Amino acid sequence: MTRGSPADPRRQRRGRTIRHAGLLVAGAVFVMWAVATLTFFAIRLIPGDPAQAILGGPGSQASQEALDQVRRDYGLDQPLLVQYLAMLGRLLTGDLGSSYALKVPVADLLGAQLGGTMLLALLSLVLAWILALGLSLWSTGRGRVSTAVGEGIELTAAALPHFWLAAVLIAIFSSGLGWLPPVATGTPAGLVLPVVTLAVPLAGFLAQVMRESLLDAMQQPFVVSARARGESTTGVRLRHTVRHAALPGISLSGWALGWLLSGAVVVETIFAMPGLGRTLLQAVTLRDIPVVTGVVLLIALVYVLMTVLTDVSSRIADPRLRQEANR
């Protein structure tokens, strides 16, 4: 429990906030650097010759001269450290290099893919939120049967592999009922199935946490206190407990986004959507190192930004966090 602080609380809080923000930014920069470094060196471990990849992969019958030429052109004959520093230097200017396979700048390529994937991920996040909140509000604290049903739904949803759920959804809603297109046609209708596919398992996870915090909140004295003021049970749910249920969901959103991006690899393949996940899968198969690095960095950046965002929004939503000393 917190109690009255000895120093001027507001000044102290501002100090904490500034310090906290500083730590956040420093942490973010560090993570980006570390991810870049790690990826750079990890990729050296990948078997296969980058020059080969540039020349169309191992199936091509590139000549020795062509290989040598490419090595020179791409600086692959330089010592590793030089290559590393060169990469860092380029990163600082926002240059992600050029795709081996597609011969276009990685930044342009990913720039075109980012929007779609983020739209997919964010819509899924929102839908997962709605589903999870709805389910936990519906099934919590209304007796054993609905609790059991709710828990069953949550656990099942969380255990559904994306590729399988997608297949079932396509079988039902596209092939069976013909309501929705099985491929993302760029129309809103085309987004429905991919978003649902991604959202349902995530909702399963979120609902599990929300249920717990909801239960927790419903047993708090402030609920009785609100009712003593004449609030109805529905009013209590809407005005009080929902917020508490939502809190862990907010702080999980950073993780959830990463999880969604993982799922996007599968979902984008199945629904034939352009996006980072599919780009990554293709780049991995083709050993297109600049693209792999670019996607990894981009995802790390999104993750880092999301962490900052969830941190900030958790603090806005939950003033208790603002009071706590820094971790």
Added chain:
Amino acid sequence: MLDVADLRVSFGGTEVVRGVSLRISPGECVAIVGESGSGKSVTARALLGLAGSNARTSSERLRVRGRELGSAGEREWQRVRARDVGLILQDALVSLDPLRPVGREIEDPLRLHERMPPTARRARVLELLHRVGMPDPALAARQRSGELSGGLRQRALIAAAIALDPPLLIADEPTTALDVSVQARILALLARFTANGTGLLLISHDLAVVRELADRILVMRDGAVIEEGTTAEVLGAPRTAYTRALIAAVPSGTPRGMPLSVVDRPPAAEAEAVATARTAIETPLPALRDQRPLLALDHVTKTFEVADGRFTAVDDVSLSVHRGETLGLVGESGSGKTTVARLALALTKPDSGDVVLDGTEWSRLREAERRPMRPRIGAIYQDALSSFDPRWNVGRILADAASGTERGAPAPGVAALLQQVGLAASVAHRRPLTLSGGQRQRVAIARALAASPEVLICDEPVSALDVTIQAQILDLLDELQRSRGLACLFISHDLGVVRHMADRVAVMQGGRIVEAGAAEQVFAQPAHPYTAQLVADSPRLVH
């Protein structure tokens, strides 16, 4: 205004309120007292139809402002709540939604019961906050409960309860968990309402609190009212032994050395006890004075790193405890009492100054050197439960503590330890989680004694217990301290408790010791204004 007859509440077959009847007229304050679990809170909540979804409530009569509510539905109840009866819940610190601004919480009853434009509502909220004595109403309305201190939260809660000027207020333990000075202010605030004609149902386990406000007192035990009468009648001429025990259990005013839990003390014995106590105080242990203290803090300072600099929690504190002596340490919340205890236990290192244990500067030792000496100093905490390994049962806890004595002294058996603290041997097989608060605290004492310490550090050992249990624990501690000649550092925020337990007291404020001396002298003639304020604020059974 409130007229209840034969109120009964049961939870799944067990009746916890058994036939309570009470009436409250305008401007009258009726108090319910009774030990923990006697059904006070359930009664209060049942009066608003909030006993709980699993509760079965019945009554012969349940009239609020003349309206019979015995068979009211949820909608009807919703109209009654806040408009006719304001309820201030027991857990003041957690009774406000931590995620909503306080102003919105107070606005709720206005929004739900009255057609009022939002601007008018907000103005009214500020006015209410002003009325309950909030220092900065505009700021408080924007803040959330976590940003307010306990006292301010309690005020906000009261503001919400009186938002619609209900003719009847129910206040359930409105001052528990608050510092004495804050408690005094809240009680004064409630008194103003009754003066203005509001009826008040005050619930407390502390007779001293009730005495100041109540016109009539109901004593509850096991869900039933066992005694009822005007304040003067109940306190002056208690009819039941239970009431007498409640009165006796109040430590303030009961002199040092006199047991609190013995109910029907013969007057002679009382006089005698008082006499011994007096002598003890007036002759301030000359024999001990010459000896060097067993435990001493010598100009100790401790600071903590906080976001914008360092915060001095303990500031140049010196104190000493001699063998066979109890030093009381009082002070408001956050004044640094626990930090002093941790310094004494060498759990944290002082920034400057020394902690000396029996001549050894033990705060300067390395932990490995200190370890053999550790059994000489024992500790008892406020929250006994969290000081036990959750996986262990009582027997294992005690055996483990006893076997830790590396001095070779034969460890007292578990059974003997339990017996010493007045627990049955069968308790050894239970886990602390399943014990009552009083039992847990006894186990904690047994554990502290297992290693046969010479010094005992007690940090708020009874703050979580209700008066009757508190009385038993205090008696136990007192007896053990005397019989074993322990030196004791006794920390509490409750002046009455400290006064009863301590030979000497030190008063802390903001990390410093502002006053120290023989207990009776400090309380009788406080030298420092802060001490004087504390003493004045502290509720007593007799003036």
Added chain:
Amino acid sequence: MSELELRQTTVEASAEHRPPRRRDRLPRVGTLLAIAFVLFLVAATCFPGLVATQDPNQIAAAEAFRSPSLAHWFGTDESGRDVYSRVIAGTGTSLLIGVTATAIGLALGLALGVLASFGGRALDFGVSRVVEVLFAFPGLLLALLVIVIYGPGPVTATIAVGLSTAPGYARIIRGQLVSIRSAQFVESARVLGHSPARILARHIVPNALVPIFVLATLGIGQAIVWASALSYLGLGAQPPAAEWGAMLAAGRTYLAGAWWMTVFPGLMIVGTTIATTVLGRALARRGRGPS
């Protein structure tokens, strides 16, 4: 926070914050069902011959795509193999993947968590940043990288899944150890003069292990699901190994015509996840609840 941490909160919430209710003391129906299911899985793992009816790899091309019948309870697959027998035969592999991946994640997490919580401030800061960096590679991404480097296959897939869960475990274990280390009962053991080794052995380790073990039971199902995603991408178990994820992935192609090829392995995965989770929660309740 991670999915594990999320599970962590639910475990703690279900174990700690709620007052023990009467029905918590008796195993619930769900728990009993879960125990029965897990026992069945164990039987299928140890004695697949007893539970299964046919050779899981017996090919009978002419018998392909038979729907469930008395002869083939779960139908047959594209090569005429008995799906029921394959599901049973796959139990061992799938559980092995789930358990091993969880064990790898847990071991790594334990190493990092212990380093962070006992290694002093600098190490704590360092390890926490490392964990943060690992978190920035979402699960499948990390798995893909591992697979690209070491080639696809069940072993790599298992390691990859294990690796990607490690940061989550590390964070929880660190938190767990730190909170236990600063718990009042550890402090009171110090006050009693007990040595650090004794405190570690008697208090910290046992108290940390129970929730970590509970957590691990919860991770198994999820690890199987992840490994199945890798199988779908063609990076998981190798044929003809009957592994649930691989069966699910293989059968997906024929979903329209032969639903039984995916539904049954899918049910096993879901069933395992639910059973382990339910058991984990029950364990958590028992670990903290009244004896």
Added chain:
Amino acid sequence: GCQAAEPEASGDPVSGGTVTYASGDAEPTCLDPHVGGNYPQALIAGQFLESLVSRDESGEIIPWLADSWEVSSDGLVWDFTLRDGVTFTDGTPFDAEAVKVNVEHLQDPATQSSTGYLALDKVEQVEVVDDLEARFVLTAPDSALLESLSQPWTAIQSPAGIARGMEENCQAPVGTGPFIVDEWVKQDHISLVRNDDYSSPPADAAHEGPAYLEGIEWRFVPDSASRYAALQGGQVDVIDNPQPDTIAAAEQGDAFTWIDAPRPGASNRIELNSGQAPFDDERVREAFIRAVDVNDGIDALFFGTAERSYSALSSVEALAYSDESLFETDLDRANELLDEAGWTERDAEGYRVKDGARLTLRFPVSTNQSIPAEQSLFEQVQATAKDAGFEVVIELLDLSGWYGALFAHEYEIVSAPYTKVGPDVLRIVYHSDSITPAPSGYFANLSQLNDPDVDALLTEAAATSEPDARAELYEQAQQLILGGYYLLPLYDQQNSFLLSTEVQGARAISTVSTPSFYDAWLAG
């Protein structure tokens, strides 16, 4: 042959509309098929690039951008007379100079050409005789030259287009075809629009002038179930690489047309690595082939859409030679052969052992190149081979890992498609020269067949233009190849298209079986 949709069934062609094509093949990394040169590139390049010659359904070479050709008696000089009045879609005229530039482009190492480069390896240079007369000068006679020039990988592009540099040319190559690349949204689709000035259909086209369709939207839908569902739902009009079960289902109804267009060149087959033990012993090779039973599997897995092959060549190749008797399953014979070869013992799991080593066959399978049904078939191979005591270890690998395994000779059996027009593919796949890897490590002779007689026959056949003699030589070579038990033919390289019945007049071109939408139109 291929089963074109019956155009006369639904009235007269109408102009207009756009067809959406969903491809299950990988998205090309470059639309210029000169660069690298793989099938996904050929699939789409056929819509906007054209070759000098084409092949009709009977396998006859027919005129396209070249009206006629003449070969010198020593077979070293070929004169092509070009079609008059053709311009590239960027306005550049099509002439002998353009042909010369294209051949040079293909032969320039900087182009990184692989397929086209190999196809033209005997071309020394192209001389511009006059505007419409291009002379190919060869280093050696090449009976496969016309077949090579009929492939999309040697298609003719605008010299001005090529001059833009690789990056730009990869995005939108410029040809003479009926459609023009309008836009390429990576990972999503390529928009093709009609070339309104089109004037150069091949000799077997059904009409003249511009295409009926206004455009084609070429989408990439890697998941086969999604692709079929999209066809069902009407989001797309044409899909390639349909699952066998969906073909069978589509055949039942009348909502879809099935174009079955097996690829030319080699058949789909399992190669036995004769370069190392245990398959350096012919008896062991024969034992494997006798042990394995794939017929039931092919029936079940392909739902009757694939026919068992007993030839090294695709059934569309007129010179394909097949001999069913060599591939009859005979487990007893297999066991006998293995005993003879010294693999007499069996271990606890039933696998044969010799000198403590198990009879293990490593089988790398590229997940990018084989469909699920094929992988299931390999599992059946694995299961039936076990009866004779072979342990087949299937290793699912991605493309890079797969090539890696081949390069390191870490395989005993492998299945690799090879698409090329004409029987000359045999030289690429079975000539001992193809055992020596290119600098990149790639080699095409995966059975590592090293037989001077085969080499001599294939070399001679490649230089022989006289049809009967050529056929005879190829037949002899194939008899040697099949008779040596170097391969287990499975079926033709599957290549199918499912079309909504609204799409009329589409066909597969009989060169490498890529679809052509020049004659296609939308009904109803």
